[in-house]
Amino acid sequence: MNISKYLGLALVGACTLTACNKGGRSATNPGKYSSTTGIEYNTDEGMKVSDYQGIPEGPGLVFIEGGRTVLGSAEEDVAMSHDNLERTVTLASFYMDEVEVANIHWLEYLHYVRKDSAEEFYMSALPDTTVWARELSFNDPYVDYYLRYPGFRYFPVVGVSWLQANDFCTWRTAKVNEVLAGEASDDGGGSRRGGLFGRKKNKGGDAAEGTSEDGGGVKIAIENGNTLPNYRLPTEAEWEYAAQALIGTQETGNENQENKRIYPWDGRQVRNPYGKNQGQFLANFKRGRGDYAGIAGSLNDGAMITEQVFSYPPNDYGLYNMAGNVNEWVQDIYRPLSYEDVEDLNPFRRNGYLDPSEKYDKKGYQSLIDDHVRVYKGGSWRDVAYWLSPGTRRFMAEDSATATIGFRCAMINAGSNK
Template sequence: MNFSKYLQYAVVGAFALASCKHGPPTATKPGKYSSTTGMEYNTEEGMKVADYKGIPEGPGLVFIEGGRTVLGSSEEDVAMTHDNIERTVTIASFYMDEAEVANIHWLEYLHFVRKDSSEEFYQSALPDTTVWARELSFNDPYVDYYLRYPGFRYFPVVGVSWLQANDYCTWRTSKVNETLAGNADESGSSSGGGLFKKKKKGGDAGGEAAEGTDDSGKPKISIENGNTLPNYRLPTEAEWEYAAQALIGTQETGNENQENKRIYPWDGRQVRNPYGAKMGQFLANFKRGRGDYAGIAGSLNDGAMITEYIYNYPPNDYGLYNMAGNVNEWVQDIYRPLSFEDVEDLNPFRRNGFLDPAEKYDKKGYQSLIDDHVRVYKGGSWRDVAYWLSPGTRRFMAEDSATATIGFRCAMINAGSNK
């Protein structure tokens, strides 16, 4: 070996040792030099490696530690659907909103949409307040007041379709990342324009902006910088069910066996609090029986004729509020009755009709309601009986439909870590 080559290898080796003298490199401490080439980072010739201290804290989110669980209905199948048979799966750790998206959050969304986007899109983003209207019930005040009256600010937004909820997630991602990346001015308006602008000749600006590019197609926010969050999105059905189970609260340290299972997002087989000063109080907002939404005057037990304050009931062991009752919640998955046996056992998710095509279901002949545009919703609502409070129950509705009993919350991957 000639001297120059020896010197070259020696220098590379020295760089590698220098980068590892405080232990092996990590995402937050990659070192000054590459551990495979010895090249120096952040020089004119070297690769740019941004400072990274871990995923930024996302507003409203709580961490959900993943793991193995048994998904599926643990109660008798009173609807006789047999569409969520028990099976063992593993769910990766993720983040989820601690509470349902509320009216004030949707009004904030409408505020920025009206500023930044087309009038056409603004109109499409308005919730359907007529979901409260009933021919044989005097719910007229909710049609006018529920969304905008200040007293209802922190009640869950309803009347939003699955499609509208997805648009909200896209907007929220952009707005949060503008703030984190320092791209918002003092007024909070977007420097890059709205996400949902009118189509221009040659392309759709809205679609590009949602992917982190400006109108010219240049990168707007760099993922490599690590100073922005992954996309807010609807949780998958498996993530939602896993988070609602909250079995972390039943687990003993060091015990690999899952020895307990819950019918509801809390311990026990009852829907009332069995302990302390609040003994006997309901643990969720649901319909107790025919015509009984709240109890009698002077002792209003669950206290809610309709929806209720999003923080009103005790959180589960992950710190999530109202994973049972108040409103049902949209999840990402399209509905199929056999998803439990079709999807993977790691992060299960059904995004389309793969293995179970819509053509198998006679929707045109009115023999089925199933196609590729019906989505799952979970959790039970103020209008549902206790059976639907169990995390394993599931129902579906068209993705462009809305009711007074369905809202949503957002989720996010835990990027760069398994814990």
């Protein structure tokens, strides 16, 4: 062992550390030498430390600054469920899609799935367009046209189950990171050779050439820092916090949160009280029995069914349709008492912990609750204004779908404690 070599490196490292401390070592400026061993990084001897300039910008995402808030329903509990009482929590900052996932986004997903994954998975990824069919209503054209007709491109995708939404998040993560890592394939589509969801078969029934037993695809190292964390469904707490957007009511330098909102906007009304758009509805919802849009010549919310995802004013985080248009899936499993069970930092209800499903008599038809029902929030084109309040919550089986539920993705703010 060359002692003088290591002593020399240690001295250089100490000097470098002193210099770096003056400038401030950080994730983006780790220094040339280790402050633990004095060994130079990115050499044959030293550890590889990639250049890092912060988390890459994720397509479609908006930054949501976290903090302390009061979650829970601000509306009268007309259902008498008492399942979301007010409590103080803190949420870390995160990212969320600016808009709901639209038909064009889902069609892109289907394009790549059909191109590089098993046909069985492609069939399972198709939305259930029959959710539009009603025995006593002529919604038949939507069954055929809503998903694929170009005029509906930027309408929110519906007929998608919670399980399908999670698969979309998995695909989106892989596809975005292939592009960011600069390792897209030469065919211009960046397709994974083995398929993300099972190997694509050739005409003879064998695995396509170039596939591997583990599905192939690009290998991405987290340590490189040039890729994004996983796209995923937001937690219920994240979704509710983002919908409230109380940052728009906060006074600079005042740490007290003195205002609360019934809806994702100020006031108790659902119409715009100001300016040239005064009197216009602020969300797409059912105004009353049989009234989805207003009268001809003076349509107000203007949407008999869903509306384009960039319609209506965004909330103070810049998020569109956090009330109305479609309800949105969140990660959490449903339990009535989640508000008192979960932690007060980044609260989340997951499977298999506390309040077991055996307590709920689903087999005896006394309950609808088990470990496969998920929360959805936000209200839809078919819901009355009560469900537009961020604190309201409902649930449905994770493998079910309707014409009133869609989703949007979220992502951790990696590399930050805020």
